[in-house]
Amino acid sequence: MAGLRAKQKADKTRRILESATTLFREQGYDSARIEDIAEMAEVSVGTLYNYYQNKGDILVATVAMEVTEVLEAGTRIVANPPLNVAEALRTLIEQYYDHSLFYLSKEMWRTAMAISIQQPETPLSRRYTELDSQLCAQVVQLVQTLQTRGVVHASIDTQAMGEVFFNNLNAMFTEFCRVDAMPLEDLKARVNAQHEPIAALISTVKIV
Amino acid sequence: MAGLRAKQKADKTRRILESATTLFREQGYDSARIEDIAEMAEVSVGTLYNYYQNKGDILVATVAMEVTEVLEAGTRIVANPPLNVAEALRTLIEQYYDHSLFYLSKEMWRTAMAISIQQPETPLSRRYTELDSQLCAQVVQLVQTLQTRGVVHASIDTQAMGEVFFNNLNAMFTEFCRVDAMPLEDLKARVNAQHEPIAALISTVKIV
DNA sequence: CTTAAAAAATGAACTCGTTCAATCTTTTTC
């Protein structure tokens, strides 16, 4: 039996991640004790620490899964975007936002963001930062594509423009997570209100 | 002696804050133990907890001091800004950035940001968020003033534009704090590269 | 000035994330 250990390892990795995610959602990150996660995953506390460096890493692993899926869905939109700046931006961003609460609660997002800021040198925080860069690159790519297709003025610096759009949508998402009472629709409306006038500025298609 | 207690209280509050800030800077936030902070401030651990809710609150108190000073300095710039969009933005933002490392190290900023995201309901985190809003309002005010003075196109939505500028400068500052090796000058240059093309777009003064 | 009430200070005890020496299981070697 060549892969016995490998199989057991994969199984335990999954069980720990699932148990943790369940408990994080049910009782919140802080209240979910490592001991409880280990018990639910049917491993000892020590074993859990052989699979994840620390409590935060378990959470960031879920985030990585989440962002990876969003990136993939985004690729399709960027490849063939609506030929209207405001609408294209809105489509991509709503895609991001709609997916964001699939695996993670607001509280889990807040904790993940906090960890990635506070300990930027841990492997999983590096991964988080890298995924963020990829999301940013995707927004830049969208603006670039729109320029190539002639709906964004040729004079526009697509790199600068895309980065600013991304930093804004990201900051607004952070605020959304901060305020438990804010619904997704408010977030979308507010970001759209910010981006629409700028989209009009850089668009070749003028609305009368 | 009417104000004996009040005087002692103020004195202890200050001593705790100073001791904590010193130790945070010297050994980093995590390594500075509450026990050591209490000892340096010449109070017991229990007393320290009568003055601050938890370790993070001591740090956020320092941040509040920092941001308050920056806001004040910003008021002067906004009242009488350079009559050139890119330059006005650059002046205000460099003011923010230059002051940012006066009381706090990058590591302290990271921790403070992490706390304010993760526990948004604590009183001092609310204060942090409020100060952030004020900074944002100041950037919006700058764009507004520039529009009133005729250097920003009348058609521009100054609220949206200011918010986007602020979210961007804030996101870039966060990244600056994440990367220990990044010098202040790089941060300024990068933000300027992002804002300059947008400034040109909204400016009435065209550069040939 | 004495005494009662209120406020503040104290530090031992508690919690929970994390570590690591000892033990057990799987794989490899001959």
Add this chain to the structure above:
DNA sequence: GAAAAAGATTGAACGAGTTCATTTTTTAAG
């Protein structure tokens, strides 16, 4: 197939933030 080597598991012990019943200090009342 037995023995040795490598890998994985375990849970008691540790450290640091936080709490709270008790003690001490200050203020107010008579």
